[in-house]
Amino acid sequence: MIISSPGDYREAARRKLPPFLFQYIDGGAYAETTLGHNVTDWHDVLLRQRVLRDMSDLSLETKLFDETLKLPIVLAPVGLTGMYARRGDVQAARAAASRGVPFTMSTMSICSIEEVAPVIDRPIWFQLYVLRDRGFMRHVLDRAKAAGVKTLVFTVDLPVPGARYRDAHSGMSGPNTGLRRMLQAVTHPAWAWDVGLNGAPHTLGNISAYMGKPTGLADFMGWIGQNFDPSIAWKDLQWIRDVWDGPIIIKGILDPDDARDAVAFGADGIVVSNHGGRQLDGVLSTARALPGIAEAVKGDLTILIDSGIRNGLDVVRALALGADAVMLGRAFVYALAAGGQAGVANLLDLFEKEMRVAMTLTGARTIADIGPDVLVRTKGQE
Numbered sequence: 549m550i551i552s553s554p555g556d557y558r559e560a561a562r563r564k565l566p567p568f569l570f571q572y573i574d575g576g577a578y579a580e581t582t583l584g585h586n587v588t589d590w591h592d593v594l595l596r597q598r599v600l601r602d603m604s605d606l607s608l609e610t611k612l613f614d615e616t617l618k619l620p621i622v623l624a625p626v627g628l629t630g631m632y633a634r635r636g637d638v639q640a641a642r643a644a645a646s647r648g649v650p651f652t653m654s655t656m657s658i659c660s661i662e663e664v665a666p667v668i669d670r671p672i673w674f675q676l677y678v679l680r681d682r683g684f685m686r687h688v689l690d691r692a693k694a695a696g697v698k699t700l701v702f703t704v705d706l707p708v709p710g711a712r713y714r715d716a717h718s719g720m721s722g723p724n725t726g727l728r729r730m731l732q733a734v735t736h737p738a739w740a741w742d743v744g745l746n747g748a749p750h751t752l753g754n755i756s757a758y759m760g761k762p763t764g765l766a767d768f769m770g771w772i773g774q775n776f777d778p779s780i781a782w783k784d785l786q787w788i789r790d791v792w793d794g795p796i797i798i799k800g801i802l803d804p805d806d807a808r809d810a811v812a813f814g815a816d817g818i819v820v821s822n823h824g825g826r827q828l829d830g831v832l833s834t835a836r837a838l839p840g841i842a843e844a845v846k847g848d849l850t851i852l853i854d855s856g857i858r859n860g861l862d863v864v865r866a867l868a869l870g871a872d873a874v875m876l877g878r879a880f881v882y883a884l885a886a887g888g889q890a891g892v893a894n895l896l897d898l899f900e901k902e903m904r905v906a907m908t909l910t911g912a913r914t915i916a917d918i919g920p921d922v923l924v925r926t927k928g929q930e
């Protein structure tokens with residue numbers, strides 16, 4: 549399949565992956581209303597075209613937490629990344645590093661921190677979910693620190709799993725199903741070979757000791773429901789602040805009041821996110837949530853955003869509405885599934901090209917120039 553645009557990778561991934569995995573990546577919660585709005589609401593953010601301003605010299609570099617990024621893009625934490633391509637976490641991390649942007653490893657990754665961190669020459673970011681056993685989480689944080697991780701992304705919008713009906717239909721979750729059984733029944737030998745399954749189910753590299761190796765991936769979402777902690781509250785975060793001396797980013801903020809609480813807690817950054825429409829359906833798209841959040845906390849901490857960002861124009865739109873950088877979820881995962889490391893590197897190149905066109909035609913020479921001036925108005929605000 550010919551890849552010309554970032555969006556082409558979705559179809560390429562669909563052709564490559566076993567259906568239950570593609571549906572797991574592609575799907576959202578409940579009726580998937582928010583999932584749809586996440587994508588389409590970016591289209592309503594209108595760019596203001598400017599011309600004849602000598603745009604021959606652009607810079608897309610930016611700085612986040614003393615780290616230089618060649619593009620204002622970070623790869624989002626995505627669980628099971630190592631099942632979308634062989635040692636997928638390693639391939640994605642290599643692609644990110646080759647394009648000068650950070651890779652965030654999920655708590656639920658297939659490869660371990662120790663496997664991925666040493667293969668690239670910039671620190672990986674690490675995403676933390678809090679399991680009920682805080683002692684074990686402390687142990688995971690110690691491992692991340694020992695592997696050179698500085699930036700911690702603490703995801704707060706999954707105290708319980710959202711109802712993802714596509715997973716129930718595909719057999720990925722629910723009674724008498726489960727990921728392991730799915731893997732054993734895989735009918736895509738080429739894919740199984742590509743990811744290196746060789747008949748043996750993968751385990752989750754960072755938490756397999758906790759899950760118990762024999763259990764492995766028996767019932768992925770069921771296990772999450774039992775072991776993630778719905779009692780988590782701001783006051784419980786203090787222990788993380790106490791043990792972690794690097795930047796802490798709170799991921800899953802969708803409301804200005806929660807953003808203010810993140811500032812009060814002492815967070816270094818937030819990710820404005822609805823988890824890609826995978827948690828509570830019916831909530832605001834991030835394109836619509838961002839302006840209010842930026843108004844509340846811009847300048848107090850670093851604002852990242854994800855959900856529905858599918859191309860370089862969306863990145864410019866997000867920065868114009870107040871974000872400092874974006875995270876890519878599905879966009880990079882589709883590219884990884886379709887083309888491995890080279891696919892993700894090419895995706896980032898396509899994003900860069902699209903950003904350059906958008907910056908040239910909106911008169912923004914640097915990332916800092918991308919502000920309200922590059923927008924006409926957003927729909928609903930006329």
Ligand code: FNR
Nearest residue numbers: 573624625626627654703823824854855856877878
């Ligand atoms: C995710 N996301 C996620 N987030 C997180 O903090 N830890 C995780 O393990 C995962 N796992 C995960 C798996 C899959 C398959 C997807 C698609 C997403 C959410 C992710 O970090 C990000 O918030 C969304 O993907 C952003 O939305 P888009 O860009 O996918 O629309």
